[in-house]
Amino acid sequence: MPLFAQHEASPGDIDDGRRLFVANCALCHGPDGGSVPGVELGRGKFRMASNDEGLKNIIRKGIPGTAMPPHTFSDFQTGTIVAYMHFMAASSADTTAAGGDPAKGKVIFEGKGGCTNCHRVRGVGSRLGPELTDIGALRRAVELQQSILEPDAEVLPQNRYYRVTLKDGTSVTGRLLNQDAFTVQLLDPHEHLVTYSKVNLAKYAFVEKSTMPSYKGRLSPGELSDVVSYLVSLKGIVNP
């Protein structure tokens, strides 16, 4: 497939494309690009376009008479979105992903998986880990599966953990909320919002690895698929 003709996409291009895709395309097409019937943006399956130029044309001009609107992206921005679609296609091949049963997945999530010890969905569970109420609107099935099996593979900056050691030797590990030259703000294990002054600490540092355990070998392929399917179904709170 002629990918992003002018140049190979850099990780930065793809990241920019991901941001634009999530903010502008995922609302209708879904984070996996498969929510509009007959179109699989994340698997290189398109209805109208046969090459990158055609795709870019559609992104910019829209498709008259359909729900696909025109956009005011620059040529370069449009290219990053196309690059991200190709990235999705290239990285979705080996996923068992979302063919499971969301209801069963929910039971595992809240039961033997122990996921609510750290994660929260619609008001249930801990606030210490990433909130997952709308994770299905933000992340692709393949990414969710990777996070379950290899939690260290990608930790977004806003999901970083931090450990402070007080001068009496006690240490606290919490979710990093903010930091500066003089202080650090954490959500501590009691879900308290706490500020520490660095002058009062013996040590302070990022926790370098994800605090989430890997579920590789702990869930059967079917259970994994159920959990991923449950997560994919979490699209946020819809206003009544």
Add this chain to the structure above:
Amino acid sequence: MNVRALLLVPAACFLVPIAARSQTAQSPVTFDRIIRADKEPQNWLTYSGGVASQRYSPLTQITPANVKNLELQWIYQAKSLEKFEATALVVDGILYTVQAPNDVIALDAVNGRIYWTYSYTPEPEARPCCGRINRGLAILGDTLFMGTIDAHLIALDAKNGKPLWNTTVAKAASGYAITHAPLIVKDKVIVGTAGGEYGIRGFIAAYDAKTGKEDWRFYTVAGPEDPGHSSWGGDSWKTGGGSIWVTGSYDLALNLTYWGVGNPGPDWNGDPRPGDNLYTNSVVALDADTGKLKWHYQFSPHDEFDYDAVQVPVLVDMDWKDTKGQTKPRKMMFWANRNGLFYAIDRTTGEFLMGKPFVEVNWMNGFDEKGRPMRVPGKVPTAEGTLIFPGNQGGTNWYSPSYSPGTGLFYIPAWVNYSSIYVKTPDDEYSEGRRYAGGLPRSPVPFARSAQNFRKEDEGYGAVLAIDPKTGEKKWEFKMTDVTDAGILTTASNLLFSGGREGYFFALDAKTGAPLWKAAVGGSVASGAMSYAVDGKQYVAVAAGNSLFTFALRQ
């Protein structure tokens, strides 16, 4: 005597000291006063506090011992949500500043009460690349001068804010803007034009302070009649950039004015402009009477990393050891450049004396005997992207540095461990007034775009660096966790004031870098602090977020 008169008596008595201060102290700002600004440390008469641009205050009331007793005196909240980058001027108890984009405010420097406001509405065609901002004013006599984002130069009566003249410096619709504070030299007002992302042909020009009539003009992009023109292939000089967006300096004895010049256009793809592209990314020394070029030094020939040499030229007279080991008094210029290197230059001749990295640098690996940087092969923007240190915002940028004659150190607001991936895009066609940049650098580290900061140290952090200018060696470093756009002020009592995106305004010991005091000002400090005094009381003022904060010792 009626009741009204009775009530007025005590009020009038109370007003006497202030009225007396106003009547006795206020006098026109002659050029002689500007040149000798260090003789009246209670005032701050130019953008950088003096024509040598050291951003150094001789005031000593606030000291490392008592700085912990600083407290807020007053806040001016700008009626503007643009970045507040202006450094205020203070003249005999009156503070003048700019509310972005181009409103001028005169305040009582003691209590922040407003005397007058001048509101200016720029042309809708104005399109400054990076914010509708202004960095400050100049004053001469009783006249204030402001450059505007639609590239006008406006003179105002400092007593009442009434406009005296308004000169169109360049065409806003073509991408020209003025964002820096003008520089006064003798009877002239000197400004330059921004617009390096729009294919402008930049220039520095002097205007008669009385009439606004143009006196001389120096093009920062050498045309067919100028020396250096052969450094531009074809017609590329016509859209060569060379923007000016921070204030220059002046040496009275040499009668030279020094200015740092911005990037060539298009920024990130040099193919359309083969050659060194003089005088972009250079310091130029101009005869202040004629605008003729006396010398230049180009920091980053044929730049493709947006390494504007848009920094304040800092002038220092000091003993300097030459290559033969002999130490003699020398007229020096020190320069921490966006390209990551600290430079020492002889400001009489332009001779390159020293260049040393102050942050990680991978685009060059030394200098030839003439001071030209030697490039590292392959470290250029490519279609695939090339990782370059420092990144696009530079090792430093427009944020004012400071030199303290007291400590002998040069202080740099720096971005450390910071890089960009430079991606080159195919040649843009130039179209008047539209962006003409040729690529888009990006961060190798994706960041959450929020007010909170999750950066790790190896992903880039802001710092105040203290450099020994005689050797280029780092003496100390004050680390922040977020990057900084704040300038640096030093004082004769060995204090250093700065801030950053974390939203603190802080004081360090200028000798050691030890933090001594801080105030959470709740917004990014993207300006340089200044200091002044009224009735014997020293103040420190800084813009942060959308407000101007002033501090003084608790009494």
